[in-house]
Amino acid sequence: RMGVPVEPTEEEEEAEEERFYEAHCEELLAVLRSCGPAKLQERGEGGVGLMNQGATCYMNSLLQSLFYTPEFRLAVYGFEYDPDLHGEASRCIPLQLQKLFAELQISVAGAASTKDLTTACGFTGRDAMQQHDVQELCRVLFDALERSSSLLADAIRGLYAGKSTSYIKCREEINGKVYQSARTEKYMDLQVPIQDCSSLEEALRKLVEPEVMEGDNQWLCEELGEKVDALKGLTIETLPKILCIQLLRFVFDVATMRRKKLSEVVALPLILDLAFLSDSGSKPSLYQLAAVCLHSGTAHGGHYHAFAWDPCSGAWRDANDTRVQVLSAKQCSALFGADDSAEPQAPQALHSADAYFLLYRQVSETEVPRVQDAAIPQCLRDQLLSENQRLSRLQRAYDLHRKLLEVKVSHPLAAQRALQRYAAAQLE
Template identity: 30%
Template sequence: MSPVYSPPKYSTGSTLLSPYSSYDPCDPTLGYIVRGQPQLSRYAPSTSRYLNPSPCLARGVLFFPQEPERGRAAPHSEPHIGRRSESYSRMQVKGQIPRIIGPRGRSPSRTGYSCTSPLSRQRRSVSQSDLMRELATLEICDQGAVERGGYTVKESAIRGRADYSVPLCWSSENSKNAQGLVGLRNLGNTCFMNSILQCLSNTHDLRDYCLRNTHRTDLNHNCRAKAALMEEFAKLTQTIWTSASSEAISPSDFKMQIQKYAPRFVGYNQQDAQEFLRFLLDGLHNEVNRVTVKPRSLMEDFDHLSDDEKGKRMWNKYLESEDSKVVDLFVGQLKSSLTCNECGFCSTVFDPFWDLSLPIAKTSGEVSLMDCLRLFTKEDVLDGNERPTCHRCKTRRKCTKKFTIQKFPKILVLHLKRFSECRVRTSKLSTFVNFPLKELDLREFGSDNSVNAVYNLYAVSNHTGTSLGGHYTAYCRNPCIGEWYTYNDSRVSPMSSSQVRSSDAYVLFYESATSSRM
């Protein structure tokens, strides 16, 4: 195992404000308070000590630049990025600013999406009819061909939208291999990136969004990055699904763009897969946000409304500034209730979330995903120094806090909190969490009128190893044929659904059963 430099500890905190309202960590109240507009973003994660999204907080990790890839990295905030993907955790995280010592690893390929190394010979072949039936729904028309990475792809566009033509490729010559069963070359400690990219590539609606070139109609040219990240992500997705070769491709062009958007990914140090997912979704959303001119922030009082109506108003207010295909798929709404134990006054806050960070229950027996969800949503009593100020009592009172999912997203991302901070280093929980592949019923965690609360699993990002050394892989269910495959950088191989559950599961991707193809 490679030597490790243990970084010094630095405490940091969130500087972003709530998109709607929040409990002030310094002077908490139970009344509904609408915050002013922050400079970085109108709708940013909550600053509540009780609702703590952590994309902008640093979490210390040890880095290993050599292969096999080691460790997991600490999340950083990039000062130029205005909005963060909201993720909710029950506990506030103190972060670290890591210092990295060691070689830089391998250099990336100069050519993006080029064929580089052979896949596993065990990869399953699927009939041409299966693929063509799947792709027929995309309504693609051919408009010529171009060369890329040693194989031919065709210039295609959606019928009736000839103005938006990008390289696409479905033909009789390559349709057998165009199953999304293409590996990604490791560019030097980039297994974290490859794992998440394969999970997103097998996200059916997001894949179709790229293959149909619909993203081009949504490109926000007012965005700082000029939509370069979305373009490279779409090209990479198209190449994965349309490659005529059975060899891995290099995602170097995509890596270049994600590095420009989030400089923390510059270099070849190992990073955390969940943090990479947050930055990537945030960048993609910014570039295809349908809102080009955001409205001014107005002070509004919704206290007189019922919780359901208040939640709807808050959601519509969020969409006035943040509206994209990425939001359509990945964003849900979380309700936080705080009840005064003295007078019974209840204050509710509604916040958008992009994923949920679930604590792993500590027990001697088997731990299920439902146990983790119940631990996340269980009632907590705030007493002592944590007592907030009751809006009705006008004094600090003992209160009860509870989370409820107000609006379920189409794609539910669940992060298992396997890594925790100790006094001297990060530790990892290798607890086996039993999660269902089908019919994850979350209605007990939703509001009274919640719908679409049943989910099917379609992808898992795995972390094998310890906090001192590890490697990321992905298990994905192919959206065309419904069978599971292992994605280990360049290697792709079939697997049994019985192998999907393991103690390495780190990020779970569920899709709503109403749109699932299982």
């Protein structure tokens, strides 16, 4: 009958698929050669992963952790690139970070490349093959962003900067006065010793516990002109909204004269009251665990991945290079459950021998801002949406590529047996 659509036959569908594949084959193979299959896989439920350039897992874990800080992501999206002010686009770190964050937010790809960002940071191919420290990278990245933009500088200081005072003071009054030397400065992270500590709170208390300087280690007080017994320590004056903590797992072993990694299992509570660090008195100062960068391996090498919490959805993710997985309620319960030695009503905590770099978020009644796609600069958003259309076509071509791929298997003895058969035939 007229007007009734005719369903294509199976042969016609196969022919159309082959034509589509042939039309995109050359472009598909070029992407496979440059990026590998990760970019051509579809975006997973957990979001977009990050490709490992060889030994850049430490960078991937940090970037995913920072991405799930909405205030920081909004500040990065607010950066406005000016070639006269910021130089070449390929060398502009905040611009390349902005592009990467936008890809993580709206790309349909399974994973994004960090090569443009590492190029902007001045990395060489050799640097990408050498693992660096995630805490050092965080400091270098923040410093580069602060120098590039006053907007980013204000945002980073407002989110991550606190104040601390290092002091040395007389243990007792001398002539009715406590002599002391003190210096107050900004900090972007706390470096916390963990040796012989079973929990983060215990380690933080040890951080601010004063060291007694006596005997041969007395303090030379210049004002008095003599050595006296003293206390040397650190006071936390203010805590930031996002507190970065480095657990000092890598130490120098004097006995072996080598660097080693401490394997202490440290309990990291989901909710941590840091009132004991500041002068808040009896008023609680609650912080929520927001991200954990974990290092498995030795002091000489290993692998990083991250657990990152989305404060808007409340979901936890395991970000492991190209693979990003949303953790189920059962997985979260197992991850943050109490260990065997804990009390039955112990608070939820991550017990880990690999946790290395932590982000704790201040608990506040203020609503966490949601990062809408409209926050991405218009020209960048349009560029990525156009790229998504291209990627969707290539992803379809990649599915066909795997379906149409012809695999030839050669037996190691096949050539020898063929020669034997040929020789036997000649002798007949």
